[in-house]
Amino acid sequence: MSAPTAPRPVTPLAILAASLARLEEEVTSGDAVDGVVLAQLRRARELACGLDPYVVACTTPASPALAALARRTDEEDWGSGPAGGGVLEREMLSGHLEGQTLKMLVRATRATRVLEIGMFTGYSALAMAEGVGEHGVVVALEVDEHAAQLAQECFADSPVGDRISVRLGPALATLEALAAEGEVFDFVFVDADKPGYVDYFRTLLDRGLLAPGALVCVDNTLLQGEPYLAEGRSANGRAVAAFNQAVADDPRVEQVVLPLRDGLTLIQQVEA
Numbered sequence: 001m002s003a004p005t006a007p008r009p010v011t012p013l014a015i016l017a018a019s020l021a022r023l024e025e026e027v028t029s030g031d032a033v034d035g036v037v038l039a040q041l042r043r044a045r046e047l048a049c050g051l052d053p054y055v056v057a058c059t060t061p062a063s064p065a066l067a068a069l070a071r072r073t074d075e076e077d078w079g080s081g082p083a084g085g086g087v088l089e090r091e092m093l094s095g096h097l098e099g100q101t102l103k104m105l106v107r108a109t110r111a112t113r114v115l116e117i118g119m120f121t122g123y124s125a126l127a128m129a130e131g132v133g134e135h136g137v138v139v140a141l142e143v144d145e146h147a148a149q150l151a152q153e154c155f156a157d158s159p160v161g162d163r164i165s166v167r168l169g170p171a172l173a174t175l176e177a178l179a180a181e182g183e184v185f186d187f188v189f190v191d192a193d194k195p196g197y198v199d200y201f202r203t204l205l206d207r208g209l210l211a212p213g214a215l216v217c218v219d220n221t222l223l224q225g226e227p228y229l230a231e232g233r234s235a236n237g238r239a240v241a242a243f244n245q246a247v248a249d250d251p252r253v254e255q256v257v258l259p260l261r262d263g264l265t266l267i268q269q270v271e272a
């Protein structure tokens, strides 16, 4: 197993912080450096680089089970492992800040039936299971068998792991099956393939999978800044931009985009 390298920056802020740090290095290695420009650049770099660590430091620490799951995911060789030719990567894990946010949102909304679309190794599923209460359930959808296996091993080591029920397979088909079974959810976290986002959103609404007042949280809605940058949109960036537009144009819902990590959108159906 290869030793893990430093994580790649995958949020708009982390990318900005890394760019500013590189720029400062380049400017200071030059001959004639304007003192005022350098001071401003240093301040900008400090503002950007310091924000995430400070926010994390002020947030309630993760439970031992969540910390162990994150370590296990980090140690996994995603590049050449059985997960399949590097399709999955450890940077997919949502992590401490988002996990704590989801856990508190689930608890604050008193949700008892939680659905996750895109589980990976289970960090967000386990965080939501910690917020859902002893009679609650988290139904987590995942298409990759290896990620699901790793998640279930970690759930077994958590006191709340038995609240999570994993459904393996393509999420859209599983959503149809859940609708046919008459399942309804109070809280949904969408975090699977970005080109699928519009279909997941519409299926949740059209197939009656949402309880009255349900909260839908969607991850990566700022996708490394691509939706608002003028150039350089990837296929995922285009998919997320189209999703954001589809939500904004849908009169059935209200939404807010929070600039938390890579963007978290909260959506609720408006009363008819």
Ligand SMILES: C[S@@+](CC[C@H](N)C(=O)[O-])C[C@H]1O[C@@H](n2cnc3c(N)ncnc32)[C@H](O)[C@@H]1O
Pocket (backbone or CB within 6 Å): 088, 092, 093, 094, 095, 117, 118, 119, 120, 121, 122, 123, 124, 125, 141, 142, 143, 144, 147, 169, 170, 171, 172, 191, 192, 193, 196
């Ligand atoms: C960003 S990761 C999820 C991270 C996870 N929510 C967390 O917080 O750690 C996206 C996951 O969605 C899964 N996925 C992608 N396409 C899918 C599909 N069509 N159906 C179900 N899962 C899918 C991927 O295998 C991957 O594990």
